[in-house]
Amino acid sequence: MDGIHDMGGMDGFGKVESEPNEPPFHETWEGRILALQRAMGYAGAWHIDHARFARERLPPQVYLTSSYYQKWALAMEMNVVERGLASREELRAGHALEPGKTLKRKLTPAVVQDGLTRGSFFRQQQAPAKFKIGDRVRTLNIHPKTHTRLPRYARGKLGMVELCHGCHMFPDSVAINLGDNPQWLYTVVFDGRELWGADADPKLKVSIDAFEPYLEPA
Amino acid sequence: MMAQRRAFCFIVGHMSGHDHDHHHDHDHSELSETQLRVRALETVLTEKGYVDPAALDAIVEAYETRIGPRNGAAVVAKAWCDPAFKQGLLADASKAVATLGHVGRIGDHLVAVENTPKIHNMVVCTLCSCYPWEMLGLPPIWYKSAPYRSRAVKDPRGVLEDFGVSLPKDTEIRVWDSTAETRFLVLPMRPAGTDGWSEQQLAEIVTRDSMIGTGLPKLPGATS
Numbered sequence: 462m463d464g465i466h467d468m469g470g471m472d473g474f475g476k477v478e479s480e481p482n483e484p485p486f487h488e489t490w491e492g493r494i495l496a497l498q499r500a501m502g503y504a505g506a507w508h509i510d511h512a513r514f515a516r517e518r519l520p521p522q523v524y525l526t527s528s529y530y531q532k533w534a535l536a537m538e539m540n541v542v543e544r545g546l547a548s549r550e551e552l553r554a555g556h557a558l559e560p561g562k563t564l565k566r567k568l569t570p571a572v573v574q575d576g577l578t579r580g581s582f583f584r585q586q587q588a589p590a591k592f593k594i595g596d597r598v599r600t601l602n603i604h605p606k607t608h609t610r611l612p613r614y615a616r617g618k619l620g621m622v623e624l625c626h627g628c629h630m631f632p633d634s635v636a637i638n639l640g641d642n643p644q645w646l647y648t649v650v651f652d653g654r655e656l657w658g659a660d661a662d663p664k665l666k667v668s669i670d671a672f673e674p675y676l677e678p679a
Numbered sequence: 680m681m682a683q684r685r686a687f688c689f690i691v692g693h694m695s696g697h698d699h700d701h702h703h704d705h706d707h708s709e710l711s712e713t714q715l716r717v718r719a720l721e722t723v724l725t726e727k728g729y730v731d732p733a734a735l736d737a738i739v740e741a742y743e744t745r746i747g748p749r750n751g752a753a754v755v756a757k758a759w760c761d762p763a764f765k766q767g768l769l770a771d772a773s774k775a776v777a778t779l780g781h782v783g784r785i786g787d788h789l790v791a792v793e794n795t796p797k798i799h800n801m802v803v804c805t806l807c808s809c810y811p812w813e814m815l816g817l818p819p820i821w822y823k824s825a826p827y828r829s830r831a832v833k834d835p836r837g838v839l840e841d842f843g844v845s846l847p848k849d850t851e852i853r854v855w856d857s858t859a860e861t862r863f864l865v866l867p868m869r870p871a872g873t874d875g876w877s878e879q880q881l882a883e884i885v886t887r888d889s890m891i892g893t894g895l896p897k898l899p900g901a902t903s
Contacts, residue, residue: 469805469832469856474825477841479888483819485743490717492742495817496735497721504729509860513807529808529823534717547723555719561727568730573737577746579786579813582860610858612805614832626788626861646859657833664851667832670859 462606463613465521470614470657491530498533503576505565507540510636514608515539584643586628591645591673596622598649599679600671608636611675615667618655619679623668624648631672645673747816751864752885754779754814756878758791759869769793772864776814785813793866794892798851801838801892802863803831809857811864815887822891832856842893865892872899 468474486492498512515536516524524532541547551558568576592598602617603609610632626646634642653665724730754776758765767775772789789811792800804810805828810818821827830838835852839845846852855863867889873881888894 466806468825468829469803471825471829474829477821477824477826477830477838477893479819479821479842485747485817486739488714490714492739493721493735494717495742496738497717497724497730499738500730500734501724506729516807525825529820531713534713534720537720538716541720541724546729547727551723552716552719555715555722557723557726561729564729567728568734570731570733570737573734573741576734576738577741577813579788579860581787583787610806612856612858614805615856624790626859629860632859646861648855648861650853661833662836662852664849665835665854666851667854667856669856670861672859 462517462608463604464517465524466517467613469612490534494530494533494537497537499576500568501537501540503566503568506546507544508635510608510632511540511544512536513632514636515543517608582629584628584630584641586645587643590625592622592625592647592676592678594622594625597679598622598647598671598676600649600675601677603675605633607633609633610669611671612669614656615649615651615669615671618651620649620651620655620668622647623650626670629672631674633672633674647671647673647676649676742817746813748814748885748887748890749882750816751811751814751887751890752882753878754791754864755866755885755890756881758866759873759881760878765866768866788861789814789864790861791864791866792853792855794868796850796868798853799846799892800853800855800863800865801831801835802855802857802865803828804857805829805832806858809860809862811862814862814864815890819887839893842888844894865890867896870896870898 501507502509516532518539519527519532519535523535527535538552541552542549546562547557598620600611600616600618600620603611624647626648628643629646630641631644634640647670648668649671650666650668653661653667654663656667721730721732721735725732754768757779758768764775768791772791773785773787776785776789794800808818808823810822827838832854835854836846857863867885870884873884884897884899886894886897889896
């Protein structure tokens with residue numbers, strides 16, 4: 462979706478400010494929401510693409526004025542309710558009012574490392590790769606209303622395939638519950654001037670990781 | 680802070696149909712407001728049987744004590760000392776890192792990109808916050824912030840200036856926008872004057888930012 466989260470190339474946000482000796486968490490609840498996300502992911506309650514799509518659907522004014530982990534909390538409430546794992550009434554009450562659903566598995570202290578190691582996104586290929594390293598490609602000019610990993614600044618642009626990462630589950634499908642729909646994934650590199658015009662830094666190159674459905678031969 | 684609090688209340692009210700003004704009747708801070716909602720989430724999900732609070736404790740503890748940029752620094756230092764490891768790292772970083780027991784288990788999809796006198800690499804996630812967590816720990820706030828995500832792909836030299844880093848004009852800047860599940864680790868250039876250093880000594884000068892590409896390793900003169 463053409464949302465506020467798709468920030469690449471926007472002006473006006475100011476300087477990048479680094480916090481010296483930044484702690485892992487600034488507040489206790491930040492650690493809890495992160496851990497909840499890991500545990501629910503491990504349980505198979507939802508996928509990373511559902512979490513991301515939920516954050517992207519936050520109203521822009523909320524997105525811009527909430528802290529990073531506040532966005533996680535809001536998105537988690539959305540996923541919990543939308544997926545029928547708890548009701549709004551229960552979240553309001555702060556207690557379960559009905560028994561839970563059965564999830565795939567549960568993260569316990571004994572297997573906590575499994576909750577910390579990312580799962581593999583590789584999937585069995587459905588067809589041979591359409592592109593090879595060195596191919597010139599053009600990204601499509603698409604504007605889906607749902608989750609996509611093709612950022613606006615890189616749509617309709619001419620680039621070159623630099624790496625092939627194999628076949629991965631396709632976030633655009635996963636986020637809207639259409640299944641893994643595996644697709645080839647490539648690193649596609651663009652000249653800075655292709656993205657930002659003739660005045661761009663001539664020594665700039667930018668790459669994205671592009672799924673095959675985003676690309677056409679050029 | 681107030682804007683943040685209002686926004687949070689707004690969406691919570693919006694989401695849950697909760698009486699919006701209710702939140703403002705109480706004299707608790709914006710943070711305790713959030714804390715209450717997160718506590719409610721944890722309690723409900725625990726009572727439903729989905730999560731185990733002891734496992735949550737262990738995850739928080741891991742991020743606070745074990746998973747941090749030292750993991751990445753050990754990998755970089757090894758690559759500086761061991762040409763065969765470096766070659767393996769650049770060919771298949773997930774596989775190469777998995778051979779280092781002390782770094783711990785990592786998932787697939789790690790790619791290491793090498794800085795040279797001609798090319799400087801920098802990593803961003805314009806859409807969200809993708810970051811090689813297993814190598815570098817939790818992403819710092821600036822990495823997830825609008826200024827970095829908006830500017831890194833368009834004005835990386837300006838971003839580097841914000842970090843006090845200035846590169847020669849003829850150095851190519853290569854920005855990697857981690858839009859999929861691939862995670863990128865920058866292999867910075869080994870600073871001059873470090874000949875004969877042990878891997879441990881070298882790891883000390885590998886900063887987190889040098890592995891994101893917004894900084895350089897600490898110069899030996901600055902370490903003592």
